[in-house]
Amino acid sequence: MAEQTKGLCKYCGKEYTKGGMLRHLPACKKRKEKLESEKGKRKCSYFQIVIMAKYSKKYWLIIEVSENITLKELDKFIRDIWVECCGHLSAYEINGISYELYPDKDIFWGTPARHMNYRLRDVVKVGDNISYEYDFGSATELILNVHSYREGVRTADEVVILSRNNPIEIICSQCGKNKAKWVNPEAYYDEKPFWCEECLKEEAGMEDICGIEYMLPVCNSPRMGVCGYEGSTRYPDQFEPDK
Ligand SMILES: [Zn+2]
Ligand SMILES: [Zn+2]
Ligand SMILES: [Zn+2]
Structure with a gap:
């Protein structure tokens, strides 16, 4: 069995595999302290989502988003961290319905695609698996698992990364010694x-x-080596926990 990649907890910096992290997060003391210290009258509910590459289990992200986030805003995050190369099209499929940035209105049969301006809370529930595709030509396919839900204080952050896989060390296939770049x-x-x-x-x-x-x-993304993908300009390959 291939070795499982590990990542760091945003709050305490401890290292776990994806499964270990999903068990750790609700029990993390540092996280509890942080959430309890958040003040504000306005409440908000959050979804915890696990984003995985469909064909490589090594790549994963665990994020928390407000239930009010739109599919379009989530698409922007996925593009920024993992897939954006030439402004290709993207689409979600949620419970048999497609959501696109520019849905085609002239459809004669089948279920027409919807626009991505739907809010997450109106289209998903805990346990749902969402399919996501970026670039229908040389596609990068992802699965978004709606893992859990919590109520908390409303904060400004749109997408909070709770953890992600550490960069995968790849060895040069020519010399078999050095780290590949x-x-x-x-x-x-x-x-x-x-x-x-x-x-x-x-x-x-x-x-x-x-x-x-x-x-x-070489970069920390399931789109590495595809089309003209050069890595994220916004997020470093190595996730940095809070200080
Ligand atoms: Zn922790
Ligand atoms: Zn491209
Ligand atoms: Zn080499």
Whole structure:
């Protein structure tokens, strides 16, 4: 069995696997203290959502969002942290209904897609699994599990990351020694897609440098090596817990 990736708890910094983290979060003392210290008259309910890559269990995010967040706002977060490369289209499928940014109104049969301006609380409940797809050409497919629900004080944060998998260490497939920094999207499904800095320099010395330009950086995302994906500009690959 493949080794499970671990991540850090936002509140106390302890490291767990995804399953361990889901058990830890409701029991985390630091988190309890933080939530109890939050003051305000206005209440709000929150969904805890586990976002996973459909075909690789190594990539996961555990987030908390207000139940009032729209699907569009959640789409923006997913794009920012994991998938955005060239402004491709995206869609959710929730209980048999599609939600898109620009739903096609001229549909003659089937259930027409809805717009993403629906609020989460109006379309999901705890236990639901949402399918999400970014870029229908070379798609990145995700599953969003609506894990749990809590009531609390209303805060300004739209999306709070509770934990995410630490960057996965990938070894250069040329030398088999160094940490890989680059992935060749053309060879992604071949045997040797990963390159370290040294091997790439050596290769560039022998061949035309133009051949190197299409290399994509190794990054902490299930979209690594796909289309022109270069990683997130907003979130670091290594999740930083609170101080
Ligand atoms: Zn903790
Ligand atoms: Zn793209
Ligand atoms: Zn190497």
